[in-house]
Amino acid sequence: MGEFGLIGRYFQRAVLQQAGDPAAVALGIGDDAALLEPAPGCQWVISTDSLVQGVHFPEQYCPTDLAYRALAVAVSDLAAMGARPLGFTLALTLPTADEAWLGAFSDGLAQCAVDHRISLIGGDTTRGPLNIGISVHGEVARGRALRRSGARPGDLLCVGGPLGDAAAGLALVLDQPLPAPLDEASRDYLLARFWRPRAQCELGQALQGLASAAMDISDGLLQDAGHLARASGVALHIQGADLPSAPALRHWPARQQLDWMLRGGDDYVLLFSLPVAALAQLGDWPITVIGRVEAGQGVWLDGQPIAGDGGYQHFKESADG
Amino acid sequence: MGEFGLIGRYFQRAVLQQAGDPAAVALGIGDDAALLEPAPGCQWVISTDSLVQGVHFPEQYCPTDLAYRALAVAVSDLAAMGARPLGFTLALTLPTADEAWLGAFSDGLAQCAVDHRISLIGGDTTRGPLNIGISVHGEVARGRALRRSGARPGDLLCVGGPLGDAAAGLALVLDQPLPAPLDEASRDYLLARFWRPRAQCELGQALQGLASAAMDISDGLLQDAGHLARASGVALHIQGADLPSAPALRHWPARQQLDWMLRGGDDYVLLFSLPVAALAQLGDWPITVIGRVEAGQGVWLDGQPIAGDGGYQHFKESADG
Numbered sequence: 260m261g262e263f264g265l266i267g268r269y270f271q272r273a274v275l276q277q278a279g280d281p282a283a284v285a286l287g288i289g290d291d292a293a294l295l296e297p298a299p300g301c302q303w304v305i306s307t308d309s310l311v312q313g314v315h316f317p318e319q320y321c322p323t324d325l326a327y328r329a330l331a332v333a334v335s336d337l338a339a340m341g342a343r344p345l346g347f348t349l350a351l352t353l354p355t356a357d358e359a360w361l362g363a364f365s366d367g368l369a370q371c372a373v374d375h376r377i378s379l380i381g382g383d384t385t386r387g388p389l390n391i392g393i394s395v396h397g398e399v400a401r402g403r404a405l406r407r408s409g410a411r412p413g414d415l416l417c418v419g420g421p422l423g424d425a426a427a428g429l430a431l432v433l434d435q436p437l438p439a440p441l442d443e444a445s446r447d448y449l450l451a452r453f454w455r456p457r458a459q460c461e462l463g464q465a466l467q468g469l470a471s472a473a474m475d476i477s478d479g480l481l482q483d484a485g486h487l488a489r490a491s492g493v494a495l496h497i498q499g500a501d502l503p504s505a506p507a508l509r510h511w512p513a514r515q516q517l518d519w520m521l522r523g524g525d526d527y528v529l530l531f532s533l534p535v536a537a538l539a540q541l542g543d544w545p546i547t548v549i550g551r552v553e554a555g556q557g558v559w560l561d562g563q564p565i566a567g568d569g570g571y572q573h574f575k576e577s578a579d580g
Numbered sequence: 581m582g583e584f585g586l587i588g589r590y591f592q593r594a595v596l597q598q599a600g601d602p603a604a605v606a607l608g609i610g611d612d613a614a615l616l617e618p619a620p621g622c623q624w625v626i627s628t629d630s631l632v633q634g635v636h637f638p639e640q641y642c643p644t645d646l647a648y649r650a651l652a653v654a655v656s657d658l659a660a661m662g663a664r665p666l667g668f669t670l671a672l673t674l675p676t677a678d679e680a681w682l683g684a685f686s687d688g689l690a691q692c693a694v695d696h697r698i699s700l701i702g703g704d705t706t707r708g709p710l711n712i713g714i715s716v717h718g719e720v721a722r723g724r725a726l727r728r729s730g731a732r733p734g735d736l737l738c739v740g741g742p743l744g745d746a747a748a749g750l751a752l753v754l755d756q757p758l759p760a761p762l763d764e765a766s767r768d769y770l771l772a773r774f775w776r777p778r779a780q781c782e783l784g785q786a787l788q789g790l791a792s793a794a795m796d797i798s799d800g801l802l803q804d805a806g807h808l809a810r811a812s813g814v815a816l817h818i819q820g821a822d823l824p825s826a827p828a829l830r831h832w833p834a835r836q837q838l839d840w841m842l843r844g845g846d847d848y849v850l851l852f853s854l855p856v857a858a859l860a861q862l863g864d865w866p867i868t869v870i871g872r873v874e875a876g877q878g879v880w881l882d883g884q885p886i887a888g889d890g891g892y893q894h895f896k897e898s899a900d901g
Contacts (some may be wrong), residue, residue, distance in 0.1 A: 291661055292627035292718075294625055294626075294725055309673055311707070311708035314707055340615075380626060381626060385635055392630055406611050
């Protein structure tokens with residue numbers, strides 16, 4: 260076991276004992292494979308993501324934030340299915356085994372694992388250009404998974420939190436010019452929304468049996484709404500004035516705010532459709548109705564059809580959304 | 581969905597309908613995550629591997645072979661646990677979306693998926709330096725997984741097939757000088773053993789309830805035997821004269837053959853310990869007894885202790901074996 264084998268042990272020490280549900284992990288790191296113990300009557304939910312420097316994250320990054328974000332982004336796909344997170348594997352390709360980098364990275368990974376109650380169950384470390392591959396595993400009661408395909412005309416269209424924050428955070432990361440001075444709290448909030456998204460797993464689970472369709476917003480509201488509209492065979496009508504935004508976003512001109520809310524990616528809040536009668540059962544959740552599902556196709560904003568994908572190319576490109 | 585999104589669809593067409601058990605895949609590619617349907621009473625077996633050019637495979641490669649090998653190597657970890665393969669995810673990072681490369685790669689992936697009865701269930705494609713991340717998912721009846729930790733003094737030590745083939749195959753790939761002319765059939769056999777290993781899933785499943793410990797040989801017999809000895813807290817005594825080799829290997833001098841059988845990696849045959857009484861129940865399997873488990877520690881060859889890891893650095897470096 261060489262230098263890179265030692266890295267595996269580092270992550271084991273950092274993460275396994277602190278996070279997740281011990282009862283669900285029958286066998287963790289150290290054998291040929293991990294064993295998870297699903298609850299009776301559950302299906303397995305699996306998603307994989309890989310992050311490449313310069314594609315999915317900017318050159319300017321802190322390894323702690325990067326690790327947090329990499330895992331949270333992957334877990335968000337479990338949230339979008341209404342699944343309960345159980346375990347994840349990490350395939351880490353690194354140019355060198357830099358101890359300071361590894362310490363910071365594994366700190367962020369452990370923080371995110373604890374926040375989302377998910378255990379590191381296996382991994383693979385290799386020398387090469389930086390590449391972070393994470394596969395997440397969760398469980399959902401049979402037949403209760405939230406899919407993209409169930410939205411029906413008459414349903415409400417909702418989101419699980421404010422939009423556009425991560426796009427503003429990215430503008431800060433990239434040191435783009437500010438329209439006005441930004442207070443420290445707003446800056447911290449927006450940077451955290453980019454680097455430390457919190458996957459909406461609890462909301463996803465609460466939506467089981469209520470939402471008719473769901474997904475997470477990773478590529479921007481309009482683009483992801485397009486995916487949901489296609490999968491469900493419906494039209495989604497969005498009211499621009501109803502989009503929720505955080506106070507920190509209001510430092511930018513209204514036009515920029517709206518653009519980020521519609522086209523900014525990386526917010527990782529849930530987008531879902533909901534029969535009107537179900538809304539009252541979600542009274543305790545900070546969700547926002549942003550429009551309606553109608554017969555037809557495509558995504559409409561304030562009565563106008565949106566052409567094409569509606570998103571922009573940012574630090575995200577994926578085959579499975 | 582850009583150029584790299586299209587790649588995802590390519591793989592979907594190539595693989596999903598041809599391989600695996602449709603009943604086990606409740607939801608494949610296209611939503612936020614895949615859903616697998618475990619058989620009642622099963623645990624879930626998970627392993628992840630990433631392959632980096634120049635580390636895990638040589639610069640000279642055919643994309644079809646590379647894909648076959650990448651998936652087979654990952655599936656071998658399921659075999660080592662006695663698991664039945666169900667599905668896998670592919671996280672593919674590529675410098676460019678070259679259609680000829682992708683066609684060849686997805687051919688090999690589909691061939692390997694069919695051979696091992698495992699379905700592609702999700703993936704992620706990204707632009708960047710070539711990196712192939714594969715996570716495999718299988719199932720095993722609760723408590724029946726083969727671990728590395730159960731070998732007991734008195735057990736037989738066995739392997740599931742010939743050793744050293746892949747190391748000889750790699751020597752051919754790297755165009756190393758031959759000691760003697762090699763016939764076409766031997767060359768084809770050895771290259772196939774390097775590029776197209778067949779994970780021993782059926783053998784692994786047959787060993788359930790019989791083998792006291794098991795793993796797959798990826799880093800060379802001596803090194804991997806060291807892992808098994810440590811995990812089980814025993815000594816493993818190997819008889820050099822009992823190691824099985826294929827006829828094709830006999831083109832090389834005896835000393836080179838033995839070195840490859842002991843230290844060559846990438847054979848992906850199973851290494852396992854077996855109570856003597858269980859041997860008769862495996863009469864139909866081409867397994868070979870290569871030694872014995874004894875009280876003590878470490879790996880011994882013909883009565884001599886093996887110092888250190890006993891393996892060499894080849895195209896494989898991993899944290900979880």
